[in-house]
Amino acid sequence: MTAAKPFRELCAEHGIAVTHQRQILYEVMQGMHGHPxxxxxxxxxKRQVPSISLATVYKNIHLFVESGVLREVSLHHGSQRVEMNRDEHHHLVCSKCKSISDIDEKVLGVLPKRRKLAGGFLVERYAVDVIGLCANCQQG
Ligand SMILES: [Zn+2]
Ligand SMILES: [Zn+2]
Structure with missing residues (x-):
């Protein structure tokens, strides 16, 4: 796991202002795992800031994702999920219960990055959604 940078540093790097609410929101998210x-x-x-509204949380998550402070899980179905795993990885998506688990990129085989594809497209990163059935959903 890559070490997290201090929030102030991240904000400066991605050009967003540090506010008390954003700081708390970010810290709470760092304590969460997976794809909340x-x-x-x-x-x-809300447990730490009872007065915070869902709209404010949405707005700031959107800002974090837009500015590049956090990544969003790219899914073609289901609701928005925020990526808390900073290591390069892919996703195993269950088509039945919609659960998402991480799989290390090495397991799927690593394609070269920083490589130009036909047409001049430069590969920086990629994330694969592997669609299937999780162990739970295969039973019964
Ligand atoms: Zn499942
Ligand atoms: Zn993930």
């Missing part, structure tokens, strides 16, 4: 939805994040933050 904005609603799950809101429920956690």
């Amino acid at each position: 939805s904005p609603e799950e994040i809101y429920a956690e933050v």
Whole structure:
């Protein structure tokens, strides 16, 4: 796991202002694992900042993702999820229960990055959604 940078440093790097609310929101999210939805994040933050609104949480998560402070899980179905795993990885998506688990990129085989594809497209990163059935959903 790559070490997290201090929030102030991240904000400076990505050009967003540091506010007390954003700081708390970010810290709460760092304590969460996997791929929390904005609603799950809101429920956690509300315990520390009872006055915070869901709209504020949505707005700031959007800002974090837009500015590049955090990554969003790219899914073609389901609700927005925020990526808390900073290591390069892919996703195993269950088509039945919609659960998402991480799989290290080495397991799928690593394609070269910083490589130009036909047409001149430069590969920086990629994330693969592996669609299937999780162990639970295969039973019964
Ligand atoms: Zn499942
Ligand atoms: Zn992930």
